[in-house]
Amino acid sequence: MGRIIKGYDFVNNDNDPADDDGHGTHVAGTVGGNGAGGTTTGVAPNVSLLIAKVCNSGGWCFNSDIVDAIQWSVENGADIISMSLGDTARSNTIHLAINNAINMEVVVIAAAGNDGPNPGTINYPGGEKNVIAAGAVDGSDVIAYFSSRGPITVDGEVLTKPDVSAPGINIISLYYLSNGYTIKSGTSMATPHVSGAAALLLQAARQLGTTLSPAQIKSILENTSVDKGLAGKDNNYGAGRIDVFAAIESLVPPPLGFINGTVMDSVDKTGIAEVMISTNTSISTMTDATGFYSFALTPGTYNLTATFLPTYYTNRTIMVSPVINAEVVQDIELLKKPTGNISGTITI
Known part of the structure; x- marks a missing residue:
């Protein structure tokens, strides 16, 4: 992949996190394989990778190695920690390490x-409240029979x-x-898809000159997912199958058109200050001291x-239709009401 910037083997305590199981290579390719010399790419093919090996050749992992790897990832500037592993038992030390990582953004x-398809089978650390837990679906968006289901009671x-x-x-x-x-199945394979989507979200946000917190990433992925199963978030699919395009698109401000003009007296043509300009939406504005007003609106009437x-x-109501990146000038004339003096006597 050519973009592994650093790695460490916490099983053998050396700087060579060589894969002796195949699981880590497979998930890393799903996150960031760039297709060089091959036929497929990962979700985020330009991502840079930190590799932390925490499981042995048999796929067994010590909690202490996982904790050390989480801390190492934070210290080395990771934006995302992708964990294609789990256990039915909760580890307090892993819980604390994860919370520390999330607090570090x-x-x-x-x-x-x-462990599906029965309910209440979610593994840790996916079961932690602030961790994004990934379930697995097939090519038809049907939840995998093996994918663990909720709910889970935490604290x-x-x-x-x-x-x-x-x-x-x-x-x-x-x-x-x-x-x-090679071909593999499991929620371990679903996890790097979600991690790649998160990487693309962070990249898009940076290009737009902004940042996203872990909570915002979680919210965006959930809110833009394709809802499956029961309406809303459920214990089989979660919020639904992720939609990377919709997630990225949600960051982009909607295209706008512009309406501006001057509100003036219909007789002497002088601008009128503090006129309320309202629309058939919740959007309104006031004219300035010269009678000028301006709206930035999504295209429509x-x-x-x-x-x-x-x-x-x-x-009278005026209909105006702004178009994307174009300006519509709409001056408005108001007729002043006649004024005069009234005199007389009030008898009670």
Whole structure:
């Protein structure tokens, strides 16, 4: 992949996190494989990777190694920690390490587990409240029979988990013993899809000159997912199958058109200050000292009404249709109400 910037083997305590199982290579390819010399790419093919090996050749992992790897990832500037692993038992030390990472603005994503289809089978650390737990779906967006289901009770709070789902059945990715590919299934395969989506969100936000917190990443992925199963977030699919395009698109401000003009006296053509300009939406504005007003609106048709009571009659509603990146000038004339003196006697 060519973009591994640093690695460490916490199993053998050396700087060579060589894969002797195949699991890590497969998930890394799903996150960031760039397709060089092959036929497929990962979700975020330009991502840079930190590799932390915490499981042995048999797939067993010590909690202490996981904790050390989380801390190492934070210290080395990770934006996202992707954890394609899990256990039915909760580790308090892993819990604390994850909370520390999230408090340092690191997004943590973990597999929901492969203990489905019964409810209450979510694995840790995916079960932690602030971790994004990934369930697995097939190519038809059907939840995998093995994908762990919620709910899960954590610190006295019943949580709906997983949080989102992603492809996790028959996933083609890198093979650790050659330059070719292999196929694997599991929520471990769904997890890097979600991690890649999070990486693309962070990149898009930076290009737009902003940042996203772990909570915002979680919210965006949930709110833009394709809802599956029961309406809303449920304990099978979570909020639904992730939609990377919709997630990125949600960051982009809607295209705007512009309406501006001057509200003036219909006789002497002088601008009128503090006129309320309202639309057929909740959007309104006031004219400035010269009578000038301006709106930035999404394309559509708007009814403009200028009101300055009791001095002027309210104008007839004017229909205006702004177009993207274009300016529509709409001046408005108001007719002043006639004034005069009234004299007389009031008899009671």
